[in-house]
Amino acid sequence: xxxxxxxxxxxxxGDAPRxxxxxxLLVMGSVAGLLVxxxxxxxxxxxxAAMSSLxxxxxxxxxxxxxxxxxxxxPEPPITLLIAFIWGAxxxxxxxxxxxxxxxxxxxxxxxxxxxxxxxxxxxKGLGVLLVAILFRRDxxxxxxxxxxxxxxxxxxAAMENVEYYGRSFADGGIDKLFSTFFVRGIMAPFSHVLFxxxxxIGIGIARESNKYLTKIxxxxxxxxxxxxxxxxxxxxxxxxxxxxxxxxxLVQIPLFLTFVALTFYxxxxxxxxxxxxxxxxxxxxxxxxxxxxxTISVFQRTRWVARALNNPSTFNARRKYLRSVAKxxxxxxxxxxxxxxxxxxxxxxxxxxxQAEVFSLxxxx
Numbered sequence: 001x002x003x004x005x006x007x008x009x010x011x012x013x014g015d016a017p018r019x020x021x022x023x024x025l026l027v028m029g030s031v032a033g034l035l036v037x038x039x040x041x042x043x044x045x046x047x048x049a050a051m052s053s054l055x056x057x058x059x060x061x062x063x064x065x066x067x068x069x070x071x072x073x074x075p076e077p078p079i080t081l082l083i084a085f086i087w088g089a090x091x092x093x094x095x096x097x098x099x100x101x102x103x104x105x106x107x108x109x110x111x112x113x114x115x116x117x118x119x120x121x122x123x124x125k126g127l128g129v130l131l132v133a134i135l136f137r138r139d140x141x142x143x144x145x146x147x148x149x150x151x152x153x154x155x156x157x158a159a160m161e162n163v164e165y166y167g168r169s170f171a172d173g174g175i176d177k178l179f180s181t182f183f184v185r186g187i188m189a190p191f192s193h194v195l196f197x198x199x200x201x202i203g204i205g206i207a208r209e210s211n212k213y214l215t216k217i218x219x220x221x222x223x224x225x226x227x228x229x230x231x232x233x234x235x236x237x238x239x240x241x242x243x244x245x246x247x248x249x250x251l252v253q254i255p256l257f258l259t260f261v262a263l264t265f266y267x268x269x270x271x272x273x274x275x276x277x278x279x280x281x282x283x284x285x286x287x288x289x290x291x292x293x294x295x296t297i298s299v300f301q302r303t304r305w306v307a308r309a310l311n312n313p314s315t316f317n318a319r320r321k322y323l324r325s326v327a328k329x330x331x332x333x334x335x336x337x338x339x340x341x342x343x344x345x346x347x348x349x350x351x352x353x354x355x356q357a358e359v360f361s362l363x364x365x366x
Contacts, residue, residue, distance in 0.1 A: 029083070033090035036097075036160065044167035052166035055178070059186055060159040063194070064152065070264060071148045072299050073271050074327040080136050084149050087128035088156025096121045096157075110239060118231035121157070125193075126200035126224050128153045133204050137347060141331045143205030144267050150201025154193040161193075162186065188249070191257050192234055198260065199226035209335075211342045230256070271331075272297045278333040279326065287359055288326060296326050318365035325362065329355040 041049045103116035129150045133140045162185055169181040203223020207216040237248040275297050282288050295301045302323055309315040332348035332355060339346035
């Protein structure tokens with residue numbers, strides 16, 4: 001077994017091809033970020049803005065690590081995750097603030113919170129997930145990826161939004177007011193934006209998995225509507241406050257979040273089963289061994305296998321790349337199998353030979 005088509009791994013630098021769309025997103029994010037940063041410092045002052053940024057962004061790193069762990073079978077490229085986070089923290093927050101401020105000026109802050117905020121915030125965050133799915137299609141394979149990218153965008157948005165909330169709380173009431181705001185937004189409800197936007201991510205993920213045109217159109221729209229509804233319901237509870245908020249929080253929001261967590265774990269386990277089934281043909285042809293397949297689909301075995309090479313950077317990097325290439329190969333087989341059922345050609349088909357060659361070239365390095 002010396003060749004897998006026209007792809008030549010010796011000419012592959014390992015870098016993703018440059019994307020004009022990705023460059024434009026980074027430029028837009030940089031401009032929006034500078035505007036948001038300037039307005040935040042102007043509104044709060046440099047010391048309070050810096051302090052509230054630390055309080056807001058440090059917990060976001062912890063929550064981000066959870067998404068990275070969930071996405072263990074087919075880890076997303078760091079640059080794509082960074083673009084997603086920047087979108088949420090800059091572009092999405094900037095345009096949401098513009099629309100919400102305008103709507104609040106016309107009809108009042110309460111109306112903006114109940115009508116404008118759920119609509120524009122979920123629309124702007126959902127647009128980020130859609131752009132990732134389109135511009136980085138090779139990295140967007142399943143519902144799990146939809147949840148991951150939606151969660152990362154939501155984390156960026158929530159962290160930047162919390163900077164303003166924490167800063168205003170500290171300026172108005174000192175450390176006591178800051179702590180009470182942090183307790184509500186950082187401890188009781190850090191999952192709110194993630195839960196909302198993940199509905200859109202699930203819809204776009206379903207569209208990515210489906211070969212039916214109607215599903216590709218309707219699933220993202222249904223997901224976005226669910227995100228807007230949940231966001232509006234949460235804002236309504238916050239507006240009513242008091243006992244109504246607590247009842248809604250414990251009887252509705254918490255069960256919804258736990259259901260979402262259970263669904264996410266089910267989808268991750270489902271992805272493992274898909275890899276076991278689709279990679280069986282590669283085991284039979286000898287590209288990967290049965291042991292390597294078991295390592296690929298076991299979080300504990302793959303972690304231990306990679307960790308054993310920590311003292312050898314080249315082997316460590318080769319094993320990480322090998323696991324990602326094997327998982328990506330299995331998902332590409334899966335997409336093509338689904339396309340075969342409806343007599344179509346998946347966009348993943350050309351990648352199969354390339355990924356087979358990558359796996360073959362890495363076997364001697366692991």
